Amino acid sequence: MFSVFTQVIYTSAGWLAAAWTQAGLAALTLPRSSREEALAGLKEQLLLWEGQEKDKRRGQSPAGEYPCPEDCPGGYPAFLEKALTNYFQGSPADFALPVDLSWCTPFQKKVLLAIREIPCGEVRSYGQVAAAAGHPRAARAAGTTAGLNRTPVVIPCHRVVRQNGGLGGYGGGPEMKKYLLDLDARIKEKTTGT
Secondary structure, three states: OOOOEEEEEEEOOEEEEEEEEOOEEEEEOOOEOOHHHHHHHHHHHHHHHHHOOOOOOOOOOOOOOOOOOOOOOOOHHHHHHHHHHHHHOOOOOOOOOOEOOOOOOHHHHHHHHHHHOOOOOOOEEHHHHHHHOOOOOOHHHHHHHHHHOOOOOOOOHHHEEOOOOOOOOOOOOHHHHHHHHHHHHHHHHHHHOO
């Protein structure tokens, strides 16, 4: 297996597990009921990644330059833990950290970066995400890419919905997607008063 640093985080929503490569955050689970379940979910994600064909995309630079803020002792893992703790407590959270998207095709990377720009408390349709990625006719492919996202919450694929406003699919299931969207709405209300 490629070299990763594994992190387990407890939040008010449950246990999450993260994996880091030298390029950034490589994988993140959604909240689970136990530490063991979070680690098992992370292991599944990493095995899928390892099983993919290794090609020249491996080693691409991370998605964006996010220097670690001075107030995050311990570097990015501590920064992620603080952000997730705040987020699941219903407070604004800063997820400006590098994400390892070396597994992506150029199209997938554009889609995931477009999703990453969706503000908390807002949603976009799959078509809008495809257009933002420069491929306005690729709504279905944008949806497929959202389903491949390995770093939910940090890349908030739960904020992508159907054109008609329906939830659409989500790797964590419809209940988790609704929970995250409701949480986003409460955070937005808290920060903007709307």
